[in-house]
Amino acid sequence: MQTILIVEDNKAYQELYSEFFLEKKYRVIQAFTGDEGMKKLIHHNPDVLILDLAIPGLSGRSLLMEIKRHNKNLPVFIVSGRVGMQSDPEIELCSQVKGFFEKPVPMDKLLEEIIKVVPQIPTETPLENKGWIGKKIQGCTIAECIGRGGTGVVYKAKRGKIDVVIKILYLNKSHAPNGQEAEQNHTETVEFDDTEERIARFQREGKILTQIAHPNIISLYDAGLLEGDTYFIIMEYFDGHGLDILLDKERRIPLKEAINIVEQIAEGMLAAHKKDLIQRDLKPSNILYNRQAKCLKIIDFGSARAIKVEQTLTQQGYVVGTPLYMSPEQCLGSALDHRSDIYSLGVIFFQLITGALPFIKDGAMQILFAHVYEAFEWPPQYRYLAPLGIQNMIYKMLDKSKDKRYPSMFDFLQDLKKIKQEIPS
Known part of the structure; x- marks a missing residue:
């Protein structure tokens, strides 16, 4: 799976890009500032960079110049709300820049230009099954996978005679199940590399659901840390x-x-x-x-x-x-x-x-x-x-x-x- 790094400070645009490229079977890494973008550029070595020049911290132009010095083979696509950015001589002379797009970005056209430079590699389905089917968590026997994201999986399970849902978050993404159990209902989501944010969101959901008891809000049964690097939430199963x-x-x-x-x-x-x-x-x-x-x-x-x-x-x-x-x-x-x-x-x-x-x-x-x-x-x-x-x-x-x-x-x-x-x- 090829990786796209998106450096963009606008959350709405980040969601738009992420949803589109995840559906097209790319791995998506997000950065909201130039400094964060530089760190993730070094850490993840992406195949493509989508860059908004008007970002906080290290400017988009400075980030581009760093790429020019240290990562000469990385293709960059500039997106901007400003007209005429492609006329900037400093940017125009940067060989890594493969395209300019004014906002709102035509996503299909952007994808078309990316594929011209970096042809898509078919995603292979891993043969090894590291899933939880048949295992028990807090007295619940896991029956089937009903959804999956970049850092977590959702299972249907049995707690005695009661159906429940178990949401699992993997802090170490290499532990996430990737076999055939998730193929039928696989729903990819953006991979947030900020582990603290992922944990906070997961814990927040568990904490909030314990505070509300209402027929129109999904009920929480249990939550906690499992095996040192795996969080879980056991929730009510609702047939809908x-x-x-x-x-x-x-x-x-x-x-x-x-x-x-x-x-x-x-x-x-x-x-x-x-x-x-x-x-x-x-x-x-x-x-x-x-x-x-x-x-x-x-x-x-x-x-x-x-x-x-x-x-x-x-x-x-x-x-x-x-x-x-x-x-x-x-x-x-x-x-x-x-x-x-x-x-x-x-x-x-x-x-x-x-x-x-x-x-x-x-x-x-x-x-x-x-x-x-x-x-x-x-x-x-x-x-x-x-x-x-x-x-x-x-x-x-x-x-x-x-x-x-x-x-x-x-x-x-x-x-x-x-x-x-x-x-x-």
């Missing part, structure tokens, strides 16, 4: 699929069902908010839904934080979330509270009803800009899909000012339950 899969299949959901879904999400998030916890990454793929049983569970609290901690971290410039569902204050890297989750739920509500998103743009940066500066308007062609009362609720949820949104999930639920009674089954 991501809400995003249903949306991909059907595009939009009948109004009454959409209201029931949003009501359950709001009930679960209200329980989290009562513990002063905000989700920060509420989106359809983080919601498991069983359509037959008409019930759902919110999952993946690895991005969630206590409100006081969140306000401290955002002062240091952290931005977390998925651009399509991020609140304006989240896009700006400002301090968040529960009203940010209300905005994200408003995006989901609109998407469930219409099959569209409030802001449809060509790139991540344009989406972030729209969340912050463009007024939301309910498209005329979708007005027949929801009564005016529902439309007004979503307008309120998607207000740019958090002070003009619902003050709490409780207040939102009060309005939702009232209007639900007025809608025929």
